[in-house]
Amino acid sequence: MGSSSATNLWVLLGLGLAGILMMSKRLKKAVKEDFGAFVERLQLLPPPQPAPPKAPHPLTGLSFAVSDVFEIEGSVTTFGNIDWAKTHEPSSQTSPVVSALVQGGATCIGKTVVDEMAYSIHGENKRYDTPTNPAAPDRVPGGASSGAAVAVAANLADFSLGIDTDGGIRVPAACCGVLGFRPSHGAVSHTGIIPVSSSSDTAGWFAKDPNVLRRVGHVLLQIPFAVLRNPRNVIIADDCFELTKTPIDRTAQVVIKSVEKLFGRQILKHEIIGDYIYSKVPSLRAMYTKTSNGEVKSSSLRLLANAMQKIKRLEFQLNHQEWISSVKPTMNPVISVQVQEKLELTEQETECLYAIKNELRAAMNSLLKDDGLLVLPTIANPPPKLNSKEIMSEDYTIGTYSLLSLASMSGCCQVTIPLGLYEKCPVSVSFVARHGGDRFLLDTVQAMYATLKEQADIAIAPKSSTKVVSEETSADIAKEKGNEAFKAKQWQKAVGFYTEAIKLNGNNATYYSNRAAAYLELGSFIQAEADCSKAINFDKKNVKAYLRRGTAREMLGYYKEAIDDFNYALVLEPTNKRASLSANRLKKLFGS
Template identity: 70%
Template sequence: MRRASTLASLPLLSRSLSTAHGGAAVTSAPTTYGLLQVALYGTTSTGSQVPRRWLDSFYGGSGRKLAIGVAGTLASVAVATSLAPEVYAKEPPPAALVPKEVVLYQYEACPFCNKVKAFLDYHDIPYKVVEVNPLSKKEIKWSDYQKVPILMVDGEQLVDSSAIIDQLNSKIVPERSAASSSDDDEEKKWRQWVDNHLVHMLSPNIYRNTSEALESFDYITSNGNFSYTEKISVKYAGAAAMYFVSKKLKKKYNITDERASLYEAAETWVDALNGRDFLGGSKPNLADLAVFGVLRPIRYLRSGKDMVEHTRIGEWYSRMERAAANLWVLLGLGLAGILLMTRKLKKTIREDFGAFVERLQLLPPPQPAPPKAPHPLTGLTFAVSDVFEIEGHVTGFGHPDWGRTHDAASRTCPVVSTLVEGGATCTGITVVDELAYSITGENKHYGTPTNPAASSRKPGGSSSGAAVAVAADLVDFSLGLDTVGGVRVPAGSCGIIGFRASHGSVSHAGFIPVSTSLDTVGWFARDPNVLRRVGHVLLQLPYAVSRSPRQIVIADDCFQEVKIPVDRIVQVVIKSTEKLFGKQVLKHENIGDYCNSKVPSLKKFHGLKTNGEVKTSSLKLLANVVQFLQRHEFRHNHGEWIDSVKPVLESATSAQICGPLEASDEEIEICKSIRNELRAAVSSLLKDDGILVIPTIADPPAKLGGKEMLSEDFRNRTFGLLSIASLSGCCQVTAPLGFYDKCPVSVSFIARHGGDRFLLDALHTMYMSLQEQADIASKSRSSKNALTKEQSAEIAKEKGNQAYKDREWQKAIGFYSEAIKLSGNNATYYSNRAQAYLEVGSFIQAEADCTKAINLDKKNVKAYFRRGTAREMLGYYKEAIEDFRHTLVLEPTNKRAAVAAEKLRKLFLKSLMENLLGLLRIRVKRGVNLAVRDVRSSDPYVVIKMGKQKLKTRVIKKDINPEWNEDLTLSITDPSIPIKLTVFDHDTFSKDDKMGDAEFGISPYLEALKMNLEGVPSGTTVSRIQPDRANCLAEESCIQWKDGKVVQDMCLRLRNVECGEVEVQLQWIDLPVIII
């Protein structure tokens, strides 16, 4: 049904009006290349934004229509404000200091223009925008300054973004003069960083490849201030030209990897915040506004989305969006303008939250006469998803073409009839995903229902409308179809209870099938008592005494798939279980490993698909199987209709069900075997009184318009979780656990096939305790300042774990370092950071972290194993052997440790057969009189290269005579390759500066190694090498026999620099015959 729309959230609408989609470099030449230069960043709007005090002058007069329009606008803004989320408090300047007339001449998405706009928005200064045509620049012909931004303030022209902000700030915020000099210095430094570094990261990123260049110019030509002919000519030519220009910009600014440079800049800024909400503390300062303004143009391009997804800047950016929201830029749009922008850019919230496609009423029969009991569902209302047949109504199946090509049902689905006969009243039919196939909850034909728990997030599907109807308190319960998460996913996304019945336990008659072997009826409720009452009616269960669980099995590997802190879910379940049933019922299991041993047909399926060449986890294999079955059976049920009607489908749905499907009889039989084996495996694990605990979905509910749910990674992780119950046919219930970062959080319980009553009773028993524990956990995290150091450290560790899973090693190291800084006596933090160091080849740091972890916890098995790995890579074989053996002493049955140790041994033996002569350990001792590259000193470090091998020392801060004393180990296969040593000065805001280089060979050293020096007195000089033009020696180099080893000391004079020497020592490491 259609419902009247209302304006919802002001910040999102404000953002849509002010957010830019690119960045700019401004030139004055009115040529095609000039256009490309000035339009480096796409635009979003060409309309002017009219402030409140100029309404009369811009609309002319004060007639009845204007009064109505302004009144409507003010009312709309009032509604928006009342519904908006909390905004950071502002301190608008006194009215006497606010300029009377402000006009900004700009390109909508120019980063420098956006800097000025961010300042105006934050201080609620009304202003008008004049969009300048980049070619003709006719809008600024009157000015001698032919660049943007130009700001006219009460008739005075201000130019240059930084100068504009400084002048305005001095006028409207006079108390700034009283600020501390240290605060001003920090603010000034980071404002300079924005102009000199950050802004140069944008163009190479938005024009990184042809598709991103086209994306940018699509925004430019669609929304920029161009004539019709200019739009036609510039889009493709401009995109192609800027793609090549961006390559020159990369070279100019020494950018090797566009995304990496952008991510590094974002992380640098977050580090500068040092835990504060803003650089200015509790409110933004000029540096905050500058960074926000520059980044705003790219935020919703692919590069900006990647930046927010892969760095920690997202939370700060969201705070800035709220802080910089400007109410007055809305007023000039008028009522029609606001409604237009709302319709285009914001999801409207309908009266029924968009849950229903049709309202109806099916009334229950009269109550029986006493003494008979009333109907069990008396007084309850419910809705049904648009897959269940109701007599006289056409079942829509989430697509208008289905309804158009099918007749009304001749009878009502038995499940619906049973509920009505049980005393409940059916009030309507609810939205499902297109052909009930997806799990996003979106439907372009009937509109996506609004998630009452998080209006900016997708409701989840396929039974999205049914979940929303319950979550919005429109009905007491609702019916849905769960194939692969159709009830569980929306329940988790909307913060309500969702139950998937055991396959075959509820009649399959009277609903449209999706995948016959996976389909089962499910239902939603807010109250566990209602959920159980409905279950008893549908499952036709006789009365029985409720039983408590005797084992609650936590699937540890499943929780490793989620992207919220594991403790947020697991600890709630553990504490609730201990309180109700005691610790003895808790058990932990790796479900992937369990399935691998109990479901042998998984390997057969994998072998058919990949010939067994690619190793895949069991959970991912289950995800592949369930998607294969769903697609095959859907095509079997509805392929003929799809081929004949050819309905218009969303691209993601179409790709799944319309493409060719090769399904051999052997594959189908293997899938059936997997279903049977998995059901038997789960029954064996849980028996009659066990519950398996898993996450419901892998991620928080996806943002509206987001594409996260379409990614292969998301589908693999989420379908791996959903497949356990879908393939085994077991029953599963989803229970809400409050919120985390303003998104609903849930957990799921699985019982054996046929254990529906037991599971409903168990949830009924546990529900209140789960909510209490979730509330306690939520309150402990509700205030950032209320977090203890230990809690903050745990959060940092979890973020590090997630970064590690995402293969973002340096990011993981940063998070683990943050955890160590907060709580330095936790061995796990050091051990985890050591593993990340191993991934990036920082073996010295890894060894040091493992040693620290072992000192804190003598039984830390992982630390011993990781230190053994680091030492093996450094050439400390005796010590490595001891660590590997200690690992197995602590855990003799640890197969992973034994297999890993054996694997390392074999790898090393293999390297012996590939002509590895040995290892050369280079001790970088110290630098002498190095060049100055900063104001008075340098931050030097050394890089050693030999062929493709590259190692580096740590950075020594502010020292031109640094002492490193670090060992770097090279593998020697070809001794004729020279070794190159380069010294760099580390810079935070620009590319590291070179401080000279040197080169040396190791042939003389290897010749000395061949000598039989056993019995020679320690300290004997074996050979001397004199400095000459052919080498970089600063003085004579001696090769000596010391303590049973051949060592060579060298003092290298650096080339291509004004001064500097580096002292090193060479030492050979022979390869042992046996490793372990």
């Protein structure tokens, strides 16, 4: 009897434990159903549809979520901080941006998690829990608008609203693999939104569908009807792609192939954007000392990122210092240092920071004009793992902010475009258009999206010749970079790029011939002759290689051989004036 009772007790305990485990699993599932994206569920319904023949509301049938920095009447805006929520009353009005979307026919379904005080770009919020990244659950979702990106990525909302100061829309879009649009600064009302850094803050939005992204833009930007314009100038920011760990054939090359297919190769250009900024923004040079010519490319982007962070910190303190001083809130230690320690700047330094913003906007508008796009990576590295030390590393922080600072400091509009996965992490590129070019940018994304996706899928697809194709493609990109450097009279840099192309594809006559041209400019005649000979071995009809070898041999004193090269070039191209003049000149001096 005692033994049976004991047995029954263990059975009951076992069943009880099993029941507890099942319940905990159910609870865990319930908590994870919304991926931790929402702070509060609510519903704002659109007005009734107008009677025919009037057109229905433009956003009819769409649902959206709102980052918890937008005011909604009757709800406390938490700003990602518990102490903020405790010390603020429910809002007495709804942000005009939210109201415009509801009036436009969309249904608001809730408020989503933001980074603490919308200050970080990682998306980890210990107070409200970090939303789970649907595209890579072991990785950060990105911030500040982490929950808004997660809501779209998890198909919980058709689109969502967020705030972008120094990457708050672009970074989570890149981390979660969705479209993210940062409009031109000032293009969307900022009334009823808690400010972070007023001169850089923008209200942006996420979507999975480019058509939805565009429809939302038409409502918020109040864009008048205009004829669709194709881009006439697509600039690849080569130095920016050098900052990333993702292979170029998965990013820049996808864009290049898409542009070639849709608009033709002639509109493609390459730019060392760091050099361009340094030359066009004198206040950046005035505030920071140039250390050496070799550092301009990388350092100018870093200097821009540094200036961006100073302005953000300065303006955040101006907006919220009184509250921080009186409440002394509990905050993430890293954010606490940034927002509580006073930034010491002279009046001249402050003026210089804002001058950088104005000069950069003018420089970017001049570069892009009405129909230009700048193509760059959105973030430097794959999304870091949750709770990893990488987030705090200088390499990650500076690399990421270097890319984000261009739009934040210039006020230009930027869109993040997902391009699938690489090593199980989302990959993206960004397009930047001039300040005020929002409609053009939204239209271009709509026009290019299907082709970009197609080219991204081709790049991902496993093929027996994938490695060969990849190396040939990369070699051609390196050659194009060499051509750009050559045009800019950066001979040594051109040699470097052509050498990279040769390493990737050593059977291409053009690469050797082009490197020879750069060697000639540097006065390296022996190397130029050797490269031309290799080019001729691969292509017996390469006229440029004969001309360049003839020039190298003339400079080395091999006059007879030089005459032979010029004569052979004339056999291939009888009307070639350069070959004719060079051959006749040498024959007069040294005989045939």
